[in-house]
Amino acid sequence: MRKVCVLGGGMTIFRRRLQETGKEMSYEATKMALEEAGLELKDVDSVVMGSAPDAFDGIHMKGENLLDGAGGAGKPYLRVFVGGGTAVFTPIAGWWHIASGMADVCLVVAEEKMSSVFPHPQSAFGHIWDPILDRPLKPNLVWIFAMEMNRYMTVHGIKKEDIARVAVKNKRNALDHPCAQLAANLTIDDVLNSEMMAWPVQRLDISPPSDGASAMILASEEVAKKLTDDLVYLDGAGWCIDSTMWTDRDLYFPEYVAGAAKMAYKMAKIENPRKEIDVAEPYDPFDYKELHHMEGLLLCDKGEAPILTREGVTERDGDLPVCPSGGLLGVGNPIAATMGIKACEIYWQLAGKAGKRQVPNDPQVGICQAWGDLMQYGSVLIMRRG
Amino acid sequence: MEDRIAVVGAGSTKFRPDTSEQNWKELMFEAASKAYLDAGLNPRKDIDSFVTCAEDYWEGFSIYDEFVPDQLGAAMRPTCTVCGDGLHGLAIACMQIMSGMVDVVAVESHSKISDLNTYNDVVLFAFDPIYNRPLAGHPYYVAGMEMNAFLNGSGNTEEQCAGVASKNMTNALKNPLGAYGKNVGVGDVMGSEPMFSPAKKLDIAELVDGSIVLVLARAEKAKDITDNPVWITGFGWNSGTPWLEGRAWGRASYAEEAAKMAYKMAGIAEPRSEIGFAEVDDKFSYKELMHLEAVGLAGKGQAGNDLENGRFQPDGDIPINASGGSLGCGNLIEASGLHRALEVVLQLRGQADGRQLNDIERGLAQSWRGVPTASGAVAVFER
Numbered sequence: 075m076r077k078v079c080v081l082g083g084g085m086t087i088f089r090r091r092l093q094e095t096g097k098e099m100s101y102e103a104t105k106m107a108l109e110e111a112g113l114e115l116k117d118v119d120s121v122v123m124g125s126a127p128d129a130f131d132g133i134h135m136k137g138e139n140l141l142d143g144a145g146g147a148g149k150p151y152l153r154v155f156v157g158g159g160t161a162v163f164t165p166i167a168g169w170w171h172i173a174s175g176m177a178d179v180c181l182v183v184a185e186e187k188m189s190s191v192f193p194h195p196q197s198a199f200g201h202i203w204d205p206i207l208d209r210p211l212k213p214n215l216v217w218i219f220a221m222e223m224n225r226y227m228t229v230h231g232i233k234k235e236d237i238a239r240v241a242v243k244n245k246r247n248a249l250d251h252p253c254a255q256l257a258a259n260l261t262i263d264d265v266l267n268s269e270m271m272a273w274p275v276q277r278l279d280i281s282p283p284s285d286g287a288s289a290m291i292l293a294s295e296e297v298a299k300k301l302t303d304d305l306v307y308l309d310g311a312g313w314c315i316d317s318t319m320w321t322d323r324d325l326y327f328p329e330y331v332a333g334a335a336k337m338a339y340k341m342a343k344i345e346n347p348r349k350e351i352d353v354a355e356p357y358d359p360f361d362y363k364e365l366h367h368m369e370g371l372l373l374c375d376k377g378e379a380p381i382l383t384r385e386g387v388t389e390r391d392g393d394l395p396v397c398p399s400g401g402l403l404g405v406g407n408p409i410a411a412t413m414g415i416k417a418c419e420i421y422w423q424l425a426g427k428a429g430k431r432q433v434p435n436d437p438q439v440g441i442c443q444a445w446g447d448l449m450q451y452g453s454v455l456i457m458r459r460g
Numbered sequence: 461m462e463d464r465i466a467v468v469g470a471g472s473t474k475f476r477p478d479t480s481e482q483n484w485k486e487l488m489f490e491a492a493s494k495a496y497l498d499a500g501l502n503p504r505k506d507i508d509s510f511v512t513c514a515e516d517y518w519e520g521f522s523i524y525d526e527f528v529p530d531q532l533g534a535a536m537r538p539t540c541t542v543c544g545d546g547l548h549g550l551a552i553a554c555m556q557i558m559s560g561m562v563d564v565v566a567v568e569s570h571s572k573i574s575d576l577n578t579y580n581d582v583v584l585f586a587f588d589p590i591y592n593r594p595l596a597g598h599p600y601y602v603a604g605m606e607m608n609a610f611l612n613g614s615g616n617t618e619e620q621c622a623g624v625a626s627k628n629m630t631n632a633l634k635n636p637l638g639a640y641g642k643n644v645g646v647g648d649v650m651g652s653e654p655m656f657s658p659a660k661k662l663d664i665a666e667l668v669d670g671s672i673v674l675v676l677a678r679a680e681k682a683k684d685i686t687d688n689p690v691w692i693t694g695f696g697w698n699s700g701t702p703w704l705e706g707r708a709w710g711r712a713s714y715a716e717e718a719a720k721m722a723y724k725m726a727g728i729a730e731p732r733s734e735i736g737f738a739e740v741d742d743k744f745s746y747k748e749l750m751h752l753e754a755v756g757l758a759g760k761g762q763a764g765n766d767l768e769n770g771r772f773q774p775d776g777d778i779p780i781n782a783s784g785g786s787l788g789c790g791n792l793i794e795a796s797g798l799h800r801a802l803e804v805v806l807q808l809r810g811q812a813d814g815r816q817l818n819d820i821e822r823g824l825a826q827s828w829r830g831v832p833t834a835s836g837a838v839a840v841f842e843r
Contacts, residue, residue, distance in 0.1 A: 076559075126523065127516055127523055128515070128517055129516065134515065135543070135833065137544075138702050138832075141701075142701055142703070148700065148701070148713070150697050152548055153542070153543040154543070155523075155525055157525050163540065167552065170555035170556055173560065174555040201522040202522045205520075311561065313539070315534065315536070317535040317536075318526055319530070329536065333536055447523055447526040450526060
């Protein structure tokens with residue numbers, strides 16, 4: 075297998091109702107990533123696009139529409155789509171392009187423009203359900219995640235304030251992110267007193283809908299060595315989908331994330347993730363999801379993540395920094411484009427380019443993860459400093 | 461190619477305009493079961509990864525990816541969706557194997573287009589929302605305009621396009637999978653109802669439902685699985701500009717570039733003499749001629765003459781769309797590319813029944829994603 079390195083990343087600010095079109099946001103992120111890598115579009119052999127439901131943009135074959143903004147015109151161009159898992163799955167697809175020898179330099183672009191949906195992107199989520207079994211109940215996402223959060227809290231006896239700590243931490247971390255949409259200095263009480271959405275989910279437990287794009291440049295080791303001495307390698311990848319029948323699983327533990335993590339750890343030859351991983355960016359669209367995913371990633375025992383959070387282990391200067399970017403809770407949640415605060419962030423942390431967000435002690439190994447579909451998809455990517 | 465990849469299993473439903481007795485999951489289940497049986501593999505143990513090709517608007521869901529795993533035996537396994545044609549999915553599957561991450565991959569592609577009451581409007585939703593969508597009308601006007609540009613630019617004729625439709629519909633009579641096999645002459649096509657001038661009713665492939673699954677394996681695994689492997693020796697894919705206004709109309713740049721990529725990989729310098737037969741996209745009759753010139757199986761402006769000289773007939777120099785293509789079997793939307801790959805595999809295995817071609821070693825499959833895209837893929841298969 076050819077070794078694959080990351081050479082650059084880029085992302086737009088995350089906001090609701092950015093004036094730029096999806097093409098323009100893709101262009102902006104792509105340009106930043108190319109500049110960081112010291113490459114031009116003509117050096118790019120192939121382009122991978124990641125984007126979630128077409129219903130957000132109201133454009134059928136959205137990938138085809140975005141392709142020139144993402145630099146794909148006249149090139150081998152592919153779009154992958156695994157729901158919310160797309161954010162970390164897209165660079166995995168880029169990895170295949172280079173490891174297989176089909177490309178030496180691959181541009182990975184992720185875009186989401188949710189605000190085109192009127193009045194709110196939640197209405198596009200009305201079409202993600204089984205038309206016979208689920209849709210007549212008129213469910214929405216907050217509603218099912220409330221069920222999952224409740225189950226997680228019930229099984230482990232977790233208090234709401236221990237979950238609220240995640241929102242406080244991530245929104246504070248986001249104060250250091252130039253693209254952040256909801257960075258804030260909050261207290262646990264602020265979260266606990268925020269508007270009740272669907273018990274136990276409150277407004278400050280949730281990440282916002284956002285517009286945005288992000289991009290990464292991946293290259294073969296041979297190309298990367300010519301451009302930089304500080305190599306960051308893609309070291310392990312895993313992806314896993316559970317059954318469509320979400321009502322059939324016990325929601326307290328994301329087995330599919332564990333499946334993807336085990337695949338990635340095997341590839342990266344990691345036997346003790348808690349000891350060997352220096353920095354983590356699990357998917358945190360809700361505060362409980364960060365905890366849920368830390369457990370799914372086997373970074374701690376089941377039910378232990380809230381304890382580690384309470385003890386400060388997951389703070390930026392803690393023993394295992396988690397979501398030092400500010401995550402989806404603080405920076406924003408343009409579904410696929412959260413690649414910028416997951417995969418790009420891990421690259422920036424390992425390359426020592428994270429600026430004010432930099433975690434101390436020279437991290438060597440980082441992991442990022444995304445989650446999506448009907449509480450069903452896990453994608454995991456591990457990077458290692460050369 | 462260092463890591464050779466073989467097709468070790470193939471399965472398909474029939475292609476039919478209406479499948480109201482089966483839902484889309486049942487179509488996928490049928491094709492997958494047949495492919496796994498053909499390969500002699502248990503998907504839950506023996507297949508490492510699953511790829512489906514789909515677009516939300518075709519399926520009528522947001523995040524269609526959710527609805528893929530169960531009917532493919534892919535629950536709790538590495539599975540992904542590619543928003544592309546079946547040959548794009550094939551390319552992803554091959555890259556997964558070549559990258560060393562997996563050994564055996566199943567690729568699925570399907571059409572359940574009969575569920576869609578508003579096909580025209582959905583295709584219009586793929587047009588640029590500011591510049592093109594407001595022009596409305598039936599989106600196939602783009603194909604009519606492109607046909608006109610192609611014929612004017614290349615010197616090929618409407619009669620020659622009608623010849624393509626006649627050949628493919630006749631070929632489909634020998635294909636039990638096909639829905640539109642019939643004895644149709646050039647005059648019948650020329651006399652059929654005018655639709656998107658100069659395209660007439662019989663120049664345009666009718667929509668059908670169906671599902672196709674191919675199972676691919678790395679060489680060392682393939683030898684244990686089957687005695688009759690078909691090797692994928694080259695593949696490529698490419699997209700032109702999405703802007704209708706910015707394209708070189710009448711030229712399939714995506715097919716030219718994809719073929720170049722695939723030929724380089726397969727070590728093919730002279731496609732006309734090195735490729736024995738081909739299945740190329742013919743969602744519109746002119747597209748077959750256009751694509752043949754783009755992938756180098758006919759000289760520029762010569763595809764129509766070659767057709768009239770019988771070169772592309774099943775008993776000609778280089779049989780094209782012996783399956784019946786989309787004109788004869790039906791337009792499977794995103795599954796059209798995998799339909800072509802399936803036919804090439806069946807031919808190379810010697811399993812094409814009454815339409816079996818003789819003395820073939822190497823075949824080509826080529827796809828196009830349809831109006832309004834300029835995206836497509838190519839794959840080369842060998843015995």
